[in-house]
Amino acid sequence: MGALDAMAGPAREAARALAVTSSEAKDAALAAMAAALEAEAQAVLEANAADVDAAHHEQAPAAVVDRLTLDLERIEAMAEGLRTLMALPDPVGEVLEERTLPNGLHLRKVRVPLGVIGVIYEGRPNVTVDAAGLALKAGSAVVLRGSRIAERSNAALVAILDRSGTGAGLPQSAVQAVPPTRESARDMMAARGILDLLIPRGGNDLIQTVVTESVVPVVETGIGNCHVYVDASADLGKALDILVNAKVQRPGVCNAAESFLVHADVAEEFLPKAVAALQEHGVEILGDERVRAAGRGVGVATDQDHRTEFLDLRISGRVVGSLDEAIDHVNAYGSGHTEAIVTEDPAAADRFTAAVDAAAVMVNASTRFTDGGEMGMGAEMGISTQKLHARGPMGLPELTSYKWIVRGDGQIRA
């Protein structure tokens, strides 16, 4: 266990106490944490400035430094995130099923906390606060393992969350962090019986490592090779708006589009407009012969391009001969995150939504809507692209388990 040695017992004990902590007490703790983050923002900013200095010194990429850098506004947003959680219903205790059997046994399937949730994440300090808040509201203790690049920022944040949380009555050790070493990540992946769930939040390499090496149950989050398919019967005005929005509104996130498919029947009309509109937004386009013929400066799309989550102003595109060809392409190249069809044909929409194997399938809407906040779930720990346990945005209910409570009057089996 190594880095977790000293934390395992306290985390399990905190989980037992949290499991029977009232909603009011949890919300009061979230409020205290939010207030403490604001009151002690200066300490966080100082720690963060040291991280940012070190990152500059190491010549970290600008995007990495940007994600790392905090200001008062970003700290305020973390505090607001905790207050948003307060307003959400407590998932713990919800009765999911209830029935009385012919033999008089009364069954209730009741939502309960998972226990201890581990999160391994990259250089965004806000994940420290988001993940801790979500886990606590869902009744679980949390063990955080952030990035080395954000070590001082995370330590400052965890100290504030821990102190203000326990000050407001949460059990000791409800929020803990392991040092950001290679060893600590391995320890978490080996912590079967200590962690009930391990969530990797970050890039493909991190997720693949955790998914293949962890003996703790994992929920895989985040890789989105999302497609927009423009059907023969599409309203091409909607199609253009959706494609551009899905690609450019925030290209660095998992629900951005990375590829488009156009039915041959509308390719001649749609492609020149699409190429022009995307290029106007600075998007580099890689396409097949017909896409390349639709405008200047379109590159050749390789098979590898079709498999790539660019997370950038780049997109691959091709023309398909039929709805089924589009479905086959999406199922072969997609990552099971979000896939969109633009069509005015209800039968095509039904076929696409039934046959495409993804967490979310959109009809005439941008792929960018696969998001806990946008979907009315209030907050999310990430977007699951696996089929077990939870699929799509993971809000509070998705961070829980359940138990069966069976009440009888002396029943025995015959």
Add this chain to the structure above:
Amino acid sequence: MGALDAMAGPAREAARALAVTSSEAKDAALAAMAAALEAEAQAVLEANAADVDAAHHEQAPAAVVDRLTLDLERIEAMAEGLRTLMALPDPVGEVLEERTLPNGLHLRKVRVPLGVIGVIYEGRPNVTVDAAGLALKAGSAVVLRGSRIAERSNAALVAILDRSGTGAGLPQSAVQAVPPTRESARDMMAARGILDLLIPRGGNDLIQTVVTESVVPVVETGIGNCHVYVDASADLGKALDILVNAKVQRPGVCNAAESFLVHADVAEEFLPKAVAALQEHGVEILGDERVRAAGRGVGVATDQDHRTEFLDLRISGRVVGSLDEAIDHVNAYGSGHTEAIVTEDPAAADRFTAAVDAAAVMVNASTRFTDGGEMGMGAEMGISTQKLHARGPMGLPELTSYKWIVRGDGQIRA
């Protein structure tokens, strides 16, 4: 991939076809399979006789041979199992949540099949039929890896299921079996992207191997170190009936009791009756000092005994000073399967059900009721003792995933 090489593509293709197969077609296939099992019972019995001969030759334990041996009645029971599934509602297509967002997007969370389910199991040929039937009704293809000891029996059963299923319109390769080699088990545990779920059904060693080595998502089933706790306020008549039933009604299964705890206030009255009743049923008792004082022939219970799933006419017992001591013991030694309290005190029942961390918590009922059939779920693939995805009996809904279907009219994100 090895043994799975040739099966992977056909299994994925079968899964895609099954996902859009109607309930009627699936039920018709189950009926055809049941009829074929009965019609071709002789071929199964012959294959089974060869397996049983070989098992005798290898001097396999009597209990193993008993689980392996088929007769017409057992084959009839397999066919009846398939017919039971026909009568259960199809989980696929169920709308789990539905809402319209302020921006007009219409969200539906719809139950969908998992895809391809792998099952690794020990020497009970009936699991071949049960697992195939459950997976198919839940819309998934199945890859089976049975025990070497049942190789001929399983091959005969899979041939019948495959032939009759495809004859009734199921896709090719919906039911496949890999040879029962060490390599094939490893191949299944490595088959990420081919299998969507891997279920080990069998003893502790098998489950631990699969849980720690598989990179395919696993649902852990089966280990039951179940307790019966007799509270200070218990009706001691009910307590005696429940304890005896939980231990002796079928000692070789996971929901049988392996341990009992008695509150000190009722120990003097309860223990002599309990020891006598258990011994009358041939149960060997291992206990602490007070349990040993309650009757002749009670052995010493070690810490290891308290951790052991005996699966036999043996039980460990001890006296506890309080409800909380009972809860702590259960949470420390239990396997998270089923825990029972016998009490007439509602507050004690509430505290026990809230604080005990198990798939099922029973109040005044035998632990033996944790069972898909008994709990009204109709059939089960096994009993999950993990907290992710499914907990307790895994029926048809627990063998599915879901997707979000979002319908709009051109919505984009601002």
